[in-house]
Amino acid sequence: MKKLLLAFLPALLVSATATVPAAKAQDAMQMPSVEVKMRITLTPFNLAYLAHQGYFTSQGIPDSEGLMKGFNDGTITASQLVKAAVNDKRLPAAFLTNDSYIAAVKNQLYTLTLSAR
Numbered sequence: 001m002k003k004l005l006l007a008f009l010p011a012l013l014v015s016a017t018a019t020v021p022a023a024k025a026q027d028a029m030q031m032p033s034v035e036v037k038m039r040i041t042l043t044p045f046n047l048a049y050l051a052h053q054g055y056f057t058s059q060g061i062p063d064s065e066g067l068m069k070g071f072n073d074g075t076i077t078a079s080q081l082v083k084a085a086v087n088d089k090r091l092p093a094a095f096l097t098n099d100s101y102i103a104a105v106k107n108q109l110y111t112l113t114l115s116a117r
Contacts, residue, residue, distance in 0.1 A: 042090055044104035048112055050090075051081050059084035068113045078106035 042050070050056065054063030061084045062070060070076030079102055085091040095101050 044108045048108035056084040071109045078102050
């Protein structure tokens with residue numbers, strides 16, 4: 001009897017494990033699918049950093065020291081930087097009127113000027 005049980009036990013185990021994934025696959029196929037679309041945009045930190053690196057010089061925003069000097073004396077604003085990023089197709093146009101985003105960019109520019117001292 002033991003020999004018979006030992007002979008059929010591996011076959012029984014294989015058949016049991018083969019049906020479980022098939023059942024799970026069927027359940028997964030019945031689940032409704034949901035498509036999630038995410039739009040990744042520049043964070044205020046990344047925008048300020050790109051400006052500091054000179055990515056917006058073609059838009060009239062100077063890089064490095066010129067950016068810091070312009071921000072300190074008021075000739076360059078966070079709004080201008082956001083507009084340059086929109087014109088450069090790095091941000092959607094909706095960010096032009098997003099006051100919290102512009103304030104966060106201003107904060108990042110201020111932090112950059114502090115770290116440059």
